[in-house]
Amino acid sequence: MSTLEGSLSILKNPAIIMYLLKGIAFTIVLSVVAVILGILIGSLLALARNYCTSAKTRIFKWLATSYIEIFRNTPLLLWIFICLVFFPVPKALSGPMFGLSSVEVKLLVKASAALILFTSSVIAEIVRGGLNSVAQGQFEAGYSQGFSTIQVMIYIVLPQAYRKIIPTLLSQVITTIKDSSYLANVAVIELMSRVKTLLSSANNYNGTGTVNVSDVFVLFGFAALIYFIINFTLSSSVRYMQKHPRRFF
C-alpha cells in the first residue's frame, strides 16, 4: 500500500470523520457565538466611546477607549493564555457537556472568553465606523420629534449604522473563524486542533506505522478545504452585497 493511499484511508474511517465533523461544528458555533456576543459588547463599547462626552460620563469613554486599544494592539494568543490562568469559570459551565469532559469544557469556556473579548474590541471599531457614518441631521431630526437620546439611538441611529456595516461584520465572521484556529494552541476541540491531534497519531490509522508527508497533505488539505469552503462562501456573499448595495440596504 502506498503512503498516499494509507493517508487517504484515514479519511475513510467513519469514527475519524465524525470526530472531524464535530470539530467543524465547534468551529462554526464558536465563531458565531463570538461574533454575536462581540456585537453586543462591541456596540456598548462603541456607543460609550462615541457619545459619553459629558463631564459626568467621560469615564465610560475612557474605559471603552482603553479596552478597545489594549485588545486591538496585543495578540489574541496572549489573551488566550491570560484567560486560561485568570478567567473565572462559573459553576454552571464547568460540568461535562457536548460530549466533552469537564476539563475540556473549562478550557473551552476560558479560551472562548478570550476570543469573545478580543472580537468585541474589533467589532466595537466596526460599529463606531457605522455610527460615524450616520449623518448628524438624523440625531437632530430624532430630537425634534421628541425622542430621548436612548430612543434616538435604538430607533434611528443604530439601525442605520448596523445596515451599513453588514458586509464588514460578515468579513469579521471570516476573521473570527480563522482566529478560532488559535484555540488549537491550547488543545481546545475545534477543527484545527483535531486535525493536529490526528496528525500526531496518524501512524495508527494509515496502515504504514509511521507518520508520512502524505498524511500532512491529506489531513491539513482536508481542513484547508473545509475552511476555504466556509470562508469563500461568506466572502463571495460580502462581495456580492457590496456590488449590489441597493438590493440589501
Next chain:
Amino acid sequence: MSGLFSLDAWEKVWVFKETFVIGFLNTITLAFFALILSLILGILFGLMATSEKKGLMILGRIYVEIIQNTPLILQLSFLYYALAFSGNSIGIIPTGIITLGFYHGAYMAEVVRAGIESIPTGQFEAAQSQGFDYIGKMYYIILPQSIKIILPPMVNQIVNLIKNTSCLYIIGGSDLISLTYSFVTGASTGGAYAPAYFLTGILFFIICYPLSSIASVWENSLKMRDQKTIDLPAEGTVNG
C-alpha cells in the same frame, strides 16, 4: 490577579529578563523580514490583479482567495510539517517568515489593488497618451496618487503582522509569546503568570499602538478631505 503585585514574581521576571529580550528581538526580526516579503508579494500581486492580462489576474485572484480564506495557523503548520516529514526542515523562524510573508502578502495585494483601482481611468489613459510605458506609468503617475489611499490600511496590516508572529507558538517557535509561555510554565521559572503576561502585553502594545493610531488618524484626515470635496458643490447650490 494578585500575582501582578507580588514582588517575588516580578523579581523572577527580572532575573530572567534575557528571555523577554530574546523573544522580543526574535519577534521583531521575524516581523521585519516577513514584512519585506509581504510588501514584495503585495505589490507584485496587486499589480497583477490590476493588469489587463486575464491570466495574471486569475493567478492573482487564486493566490489571494486561497490565502485569505484559510487560517494562518493552518498554513504555518502545513508548511512546517510538510517540510519536516519530508526531511527538508528549514528551521522555525524561516518557516515563519515565509508563511507570514505569504499570508500578509495576500492582504497587501488587496490593499494595493484597491489603491490602484481608486485612480480614475483618465489618469491611465493620459499617461499612455503621453508615451509612458507600463513601469513609467505606474511609477510616475499612478502609484504617487494611490499611495495615500494605500498607506493607512497597509500600516494596519503591519500591526496585524506583528500580532500574528504569535502563531509560531504552534510549531514551538522562539518568538515573544512562545518564550513567555515556556517561561511561565517552565519547571524552574514557572508561576510568575501575571507579571510575565503583563510585560509581554506592554511590549506588543508599545509597538502596535503608535502604528495603529497613525493609521487611524491618517484615515480620518483622508475621509474628512473627501467629505469636504464632496460637500463643496452642494453648499453652493442648496441652502443648508
